[in-house]
Amino acid sequence: MLSLFLSKRLRESKNHSGLFGFLSKASTIGVFLGVTVLIVALSVINGFEHQLKERLLSVVPQVSYQAPYDPIENWPEKVRLLESQPGVKAAVPEINLTAMVQHKGQLKAAQLKAIVPELHQNVSSIGLYTKPFELSELASNEILLGRGIATQLNVKKGDKVAVLIANQHAKNALAAPKRVSFNVAGFITMGGEVDRNLVIVNLAEIQSALSLSENTVTGLRLAVDDVFNAHQIAMSAGRALPDLVYVQSWFRTQGSLYQDIQMVRTIVYLVVFLIIAVASFNIISSMVMEVKEKQADIAILKTMGTQDKTIFMTFAVQGLSYALVGAFFGMLLGTVIALSITELFSLWVSLDGANPLQGVYFIEFLPSKLVISDIVVVLLATLIISILSSVYPAWQATKVEPARVLGGG
Known part of the structure; x- marks a missing residue:
């Protein structure tokens, strides 16, 4: 208690000293800004990682097997085989092709995905981004277009579009592309590259166009229990397939993005x-x-019988208080900004008219996810650094010799 009282008196007296007052305020402001920026930055990074896992990785294939030459026969049996493997939640058939979407003389390259509508929801949440259209109701003559494709081709719901696809399994390598007409049933509105590249159709229609039987596909897709262990699961489950297939996990298509997020996290820390x-x-x-200036006061305290540990604690508490005040208010401001940064970013974009995330990332808004453990780590790290910073000056204060200071020597 005596240390706290002395520290308070020192702080009150020091406020009259312009230089010390400025230095202490600068220290507090530095800690305040550091804690604020770190909490906000980590929240944004957590937001990107959360969106990667819950948004992008729930739509892009976590694991897929693609037939490079001969198509995969009897897919229902292969699906059951894969679903029996450890770590596999669900498996579905699909056909993935590069296609051209045509509307009124305009063409747009797209990634065509042919699916079984009633099964696809087991491995993908893309149906969340096709509302109000229900993905399970996709008919064989209907197509879902990414919003970016529809905008570029000026397509509206109910319009008819043509899709040009190459038959990679045709015996004649120079065979003309297949042309299939579809009615636009709805749009994919997810944001990012998915909207600008993806189109979804019914598997049966593409099987017919490519002269494949109803049990024949060119790819199988998995949803796994642990997305961050997807590559190991892909290799393990793939060994059960008798077909020759290319094995691919999201690490090959989106892994660099995940690594970038982790690298930025490290740099921010x-x-x-x-x-x-x-x-x-x-x-x-x-x-x-301050210790230099207060040598006379320290000497007087020592002559009055004040112990070294009391003097040490007085100055340690004094230094620690600067950091704790900055850390506390930095935590408050950082938390407020982290919780509202998505809305602040949207407001800024609406005023500026330019979105720096558009066309760069898989989302076009600034996500944020505040994690309590991050705040605890930041505050603990600040506390430890502050304690270490206060030890040396406090130790120096205990080395003041009253006889030399008060005696003028």
Whole structure:
């Protein structure tokens, strides 16, 4: 209690000193800004990772097997075989092709995905982004277009479009592409590259166009229990297939994005903790100068019988208080910004008219996910750095010799 009282008196008296007041405020502001930026940055990174897992990885294939030459026969049996493998939640058939979508003389390249509508929801949440149209109701003569494709071709619901597809399994390598007409049943509105590239049709129609039997497909797709272990599951489950297939997991298509997110997280930790460390060094410098100025007061306290540990705790608490005040208010501001940054970004985009995320990432908004453990880690790290920063000046205060200071020597 005596240490707290002395620290309070020192702080009150020091407020009259312009230089020390400025240094202490600069230290507090540095910690405040560092904690604020770190909480906001980590929340945004968590938001991107959450959107990657819950949004993108629920739509793009987590694991797929593609036939390079001969198509896959008797897909119902292969699906049951794959679903019996460890780590596999569900398996479905599909045909993936590069196609051209044509409407009124305009062409747009697209990734065509032919699916069994009533089964596809077992491995993908793309149906969430086709509302109000229900994916399970997709008829054989209907097509779902990505919103970006529809906008570029000026297509509206109910319009008729033609899809040109190459028959990669045709005996004649120079065979003319197949032309299939579809009615536009709805649109895929997910944001990002998916809207600009993906079209979905019924598997039966493409099987007919490619002269494949109803039990023949060119690919199988899996949903797995652990998306971050997808590659190992893909290799393990793929060994059960008797067919020659290319094995592909989301790590090959989206893995670089996940690695980028983790790299940015590491860089943010490093840079912002350096900012906090610099602010803590300001605490050291200001506290050392304060000890120099208060040598006479320290000497008087010692002559009155004050123990070294009391003096040590007085200055340690003094230095620690600067950081804790900054960390506390930084936590409050960082939390408020993290919880509202998505809306703030949308407001900024509406005022500026340009979206820096458009065409760059798989989403066109700034996500945020506040994780309590991140706040705890930030505050603990700040506390540890602040304690270390306060030790040396406090130790120096205990080395003051009353006889030399008060005696003028």
